[in-house]
Every structure is written in C-alpha cells, then in structure tokens.
Amino acid sequence: MTTRPSNNYPQYHAHVYFDKQSLALATSICEQAGELFAVKVGRIHQRLVGPHPRWSCQLSFDSEQFDRLLPxxxxxxxxxxxxxxxxTGDDLADHTTHAAWLGDELPLDLAMFMP
Incomplete structure (x- = not known):
C-alpha cells in the first residue's frame, strides 16, 4: 500500500515524474505550483537524475506551504x-522512510545513497 504524504518535517521536496508524452503537462504543473504557492521550481530534467526512475522536476517547499500545495x-x-x-539531511531516509506518494509508487535507484 502506498503511503500518503503527511506534514511531519520543516522542509520538503516533491518530484513530479513524467516522460516525453507528458512533458508539457508536467512543465505546466510545476510552473503553476511555483506561481500559485511560491514554491521553488527546479529544472525540468529530460533525463534521469539521481535516484529518480523517470524524467522529473523538483519542487522545494516548507511545512507552511505543504497543506496548501499537496491537495x-x-x-x-x-x-x-x-x-x-x-x-532532513539523510538522503537515504528522505527517499525511503520520509517519503510518500501521490499516484503510483515508482522504484527508486537508491544505490547512490548506500555506503
């Protein structure tokens, strides 16, 4: 069962995953989030970056923005x-025990966080 996001930390990232067919949609979602909620919008990566299994865009926000942005x-x-x-500064925990999903949970490549 997929864990739903809850507001437990001071700072957050949301990674919006997309592919070639959904690039325009993802770009629009990320840009709107930045405009509507004053969250920091990262680059629209059209390649795999870090542990992420699909192209992605990172939104950075805090606990105050969480309750408006997530719905x-x-x-x-x-x-x-x-x-x-x-x-939290613990990348492995942040992408596992401190992580939750909107939509389908995708497998992350966590090898980069292993000692």
Missing amino acids: WLEANRQGLSVLVHGV
Missing part, C-alpha cells in the same frame, strides 16, 4: 506520479 498537486497531477519527501 492542489493531488487534484492537478492528471495521473502523474509525485514523490513527496522530507528534507
């Missing part, structure tokens, strides 16, 4: 998967 992302993601995780 909007859920309502507007149009089938895209979104990884939401706390930012």
Whole structure:
C-alpha cells in the first residue's frame, strides 16, 4: 500500500515524474505550483537524475506551504506520479522512510545513497 504524504518535517521536496508524452503537462504543473504557492521550481530534467526512475522536476517547499500545495498537486497531477519527501539531511531516509506518494509508487535507484 502506498503511503500518503503527511506534514511531519520543516522542509520538503516533491518530484513530479513524467516522460516525453507528458512533458508539457508536467512543465505546466510545476510552473503553476511555483506561481500559485511560491514554491521553488527546479529544472525540468529530460533525463534521469539521481535516484529518480523517470524524467522529473523538483519542487522545494516548507511545512507552511505543504497543506496548501499537496491537495492542489493531488487534484492537478492528471495521473502523474509525485514523490513527496522530507528534507532532513539523510538522503537515504528522505527517499525511503520520509517519503510518500501521490499516484503510483515508482522504484527508486537508491544505490547512490548506500555506503
């Protein structure tokens, strides 16, 4: 069962996953999130980056923005998967135990976080 996001940390990232067919949708979602919620929008990566299994865009936000942003992302993601995780300084925990999903959970490549 997929864990749903909850507001437990001071800082967060949300990674919106997409492919060539959904690039325009993902770009629009990320840009709108930046405009509507004043979240920091990262690059629209059209390649695999870090542990992410698909192209992605990172949204950076805090616990105050969480409660407004997450319902909007859920309502507007149009089938895209979104990884939401706390930012605590422990990358492995952030992408596993501090992580939750909107949409389908995708397998991450966590090898880069292993000692």
